[in-house]
Amino acid sequence: MHPLLDFYAKHSRLIDQIGVNALLALSLSVSLQAGQLALAQAAFMGIAAYVSAILAMTYHWPLIASILAAVVVSTVVAALLAYPVRRLRGIFLAIATIGFGEIVRVVANNLSVTGGAEGMSGIPSDATTPVIYGSLALVTLALFALSRTKFALAVALVREDEHAARGVGVDVGVVRTLSLALGGAIAGLGGALYAHASFFITPTDFGFATMERILVWCVIGGVTSPLGAVLGAALLSVLPEMIRFLADYREISNGIILLAVILFAPGGIAALWRRGAIRVRS
């Protein structure tokens, strides 16, 4: 067997996980770029995971259709969530969105259609590596295209100074709603793929611990850098596998890494890169 195929056979699950995690990190990085500490990504992910799982299992929708429908639902939910939190900023926005995430988890825990605390099992495992990485590539391309538009400028202005942004004609409410909806769409894509790559899902998969993990990936990568977020997700997905004993203490090791980054490299990997502290050798 070719060594690359052999490597893939051994690690395909981890490789798929990295792809999904990268999508989740990107989804949070989108709202962080607009300066919004909105921490409902795990909830959007969960909503989409359940929607696509139910459509695939109960209604026998094909993979692409169930994923698309799930993404539409999570996007709409995220856009709607923007309204009640429109006046909240910073830590208050974080608390409100974490609260929303808990509501989603509790609801999933108590509905029969989601299988309650037992979750759902027997989801068709048809989100293969090409599907996951194809999705990641599409999202990356879309975000790159978006980064060259006026919307990206508006996002940066809202992040830097909402008041001055209004003064040059930016509709801050629209920018906030769109960036939250875009984050909801990408998190939903990640969630649907997660469901179709995991065979079974439970409400705790989409709880606060998951949200915290996504946040750590973004902070380690550098909060305003999409590429950094992806690197952060990849790094922290691989690390526990490489250092086996870390896997059992994942939350603790994540916390320590988070503190270390905040103390010693506040801009994350992306800032180290810009400062020239690390370089790719050619």
Place this chain on the structure above:
Amino acid sequence: MLALEEVGVRYGGVDALRGVSLRVERGRVLGLIGPNGAGKTTLVNAATGLAPLASGTIALEGKRIDGLPQHRIARAGIARTYQNIRLFGALDVRANLAAGAFARPGRLDEETLRALLARAGIPDVDPAARAGALPYGDQRRLEIARVLAARPLVAMLDEPAAGMNAAETRRLAETIRAIAADGIAVLLIEHDMPLIRAACDDVVVLNFGQVIARGTPAQVGRDPVVVEAYLGSDAGALA
């Protein structure tokens, strides 16, 4: 161009502005002076949608703009600078000018960017420099360039000479005259009397939220009400 009629603004129980009427005309510079707390910045805030009106109307080219949200007023053609500089400090000079041109169609090309910096009097500033890292005077001028990037009907400059020395202030007066000569209506809030005299066609004097005098800089400087109520020993600088 911009017309305020009997404008009143209340903060809690305090009348920050009472029955203020004034017009800023195309191609002219209107100076707005008065002691601290007279309501000068409140007037700019009211005209840009930041402070809600308790009474009166504000119209831009005959169309009511009072009550509109800030971004709609900005898009209607009013751009301003801030008493405490509010550049997008972490972004570069180019992005700050693109921000100024945000409501305009198309992209800010290199030629326009250079022209804006030149008109604001900072032709040698590096477009890739971080705005927050520029010297203080250049930041003030970059804010003016950001206003010009919007190609506004009305430009409101809130104490643009603050922190500038006499030579810099003289050059700023020329910059402001040139902006008006391009057909923009300019409202200039200032404490600096030489700048008011050099740059303004007309002056409105506010005190305790009310207009106490108006006229040319020379007329206002001679007005005994103004001299007694406000200008004091500085009156000589106007006349």
